[in-house]
Amino acid sequence: MRSVNKEFDNPSDILQSEGCQNKIQQALQEKNQHSFSQYYYGHPDKVRRDLEQLYFGKCAYCETKVTGSVLRVDHYRPKDKIKEDNTHTGYYWLGYEWSNLIPACEKCNRAKYNAFPLEVTGIRVTKPPLDNHGELDKDSCRADSPSLLAEKPLLLNPEVDEPELHFVFLPNGKIKALTERGKETEEICNLNRFDLVLARKIIVDDFLSKIRQLAYDFIEGVINKETLHYSLKCLFFDMLKLQSPEQSYSRLGWFMFKKFKLFFLKPLTTKQRKVVVKAFQLFKNGKL
Ligand SMILES: [Zn+2]
Incomplete structure (x- = not known):
């Protein structure tokens, strides 16, 4: 919402x-x-x-x-x-x-x-x-x-x-209420129903698997730094686009970017994390 x-x-x-x-x-x-x-x-x-x-x-x-x-x-x-x-x-x-x-x-x-x-x-x-x-x-x-x-x-x-103040979105596709009104709204509309959780999780997992694959390929020497950075840059732009009001689950898009570490760094290996976090910082600073 x-x-x-x-x-x-x-x-x-x-x-x-x-x-x-x-x-x-x-x-x-x-x-x-x-x-x-x-x-x-x-x-x-x-x-x-x-x-x-x-x-x-x-x-x-x-x-x-x-x-x-x-x-x-x-x-x-x-x-x-x-x-x-x-x-x-x-x-x-x-x-x-x-x-x-x-x-x-x-x-x-x-x-x-x-x-x-x-x-x-x-x-x-x-x-x-x-x-x-x-x-x-x-x-x-x-x-x-x-x-x-x-x-x-x-x-x-x-x-x-301002519904934005009442919910957070989680990497498992669920939403978590921060307030009594958020909790009631989630229950009234059944906002953690199976099909919704699944639809949101598919979006998160799709980004995660692409990020993981790029980090893996770079570490294994399959792609060079330029390819890694260019590909991640495209992915990060796609993530930003998801936040637009016309997109489905745009609030999830907002959380994915805002809580990038929780969504996309935590599931990676230490080596992969190092590679991705560097690129994400560069992107945020407009230097990627
Ligand atoms: Zn609905």
């Missing part, structure tokens, strides 16, 4: 349409009996396309590439029921709210379902915010509004929080 900058004041056109405004009014009347219309909150050519662009076609929670029909439009605050409180109606008034719509892969979406736990000191909002005329107060529906922030959700929101 990585931070995403969404303009909450600039929703997809369809969410501002008359039809959608009517649906919001209907939802206010019908509450959790309302039949939500995917046409408005998940329109493939509008909401889904806009979310896909904003998130570079990735799941907001696990950073797996999900484009087209595979992408689910998740309601960050569940729209019709809440796992932790069966007396709550669900946040039906946020069913068509731009800042409540998050792109998710099927697996994260299914794992999360209607979970929305709060910190012990959080105050859950139970009713739609209405102004003096009985109209929905749109400002208070934004995910960064004071009343919604006061809920203190445990699930991290990439559009409001």
Whole structure:
């Protein structure tokens, strides 16, 4: 998960349409009996396309590439029921709210379902915010509004929080939570599920085996120093590229570079390590 900058004041056109405004009014009347219309909150050519662009076609929670029909439009605050409180109606008034719509892969979406736990000191909002005329107060529906922030959700929101502060990535493909919110988010979305851990580990192992092979070949005299340095330089650039927001598991890419020693030096022999660490230092100083 990585931070995403969404303009909450600039929703997809369809969410501002008359039809959608009517649906919001209907939802206010019908509450959790309302039949939500995917046409408005998940329109493939509008909401889904806009979310896909904003998130570079990735799941907001696990950073797996999900484009087209595979992408689910998740309601960050569940729209019709809440796992932790069966007396709550669900946040039906946020069913068509731009800042409540998050792109998710099927697996994260299914794992999360209607979970929305709060910190012990959080105050859950139970009713739609209405102004003096009985109209929905749109400002208070934004995910960064004071009343919604006061809920203190445990699930991290990439559009409001800094998920970067809550997790570290490990060479075995797992993520480790640094905070209670990180831990809850990992459990809610199942971010250490087998397929994700494997996908992340394959990336790490691929770099490790290439680095190890180059160090081995150099020590054995199969390649010279110039070839070693050039090949490692290409690999290090590839690692930097992985950190770009459009790449799958870009946070893993960031950790691989930042914690290079842990990811790629520790598994090597002393001789191999010496060769690689020197090249990595040179690369970081722009001298490779
Ligand atoms: Zn996902």
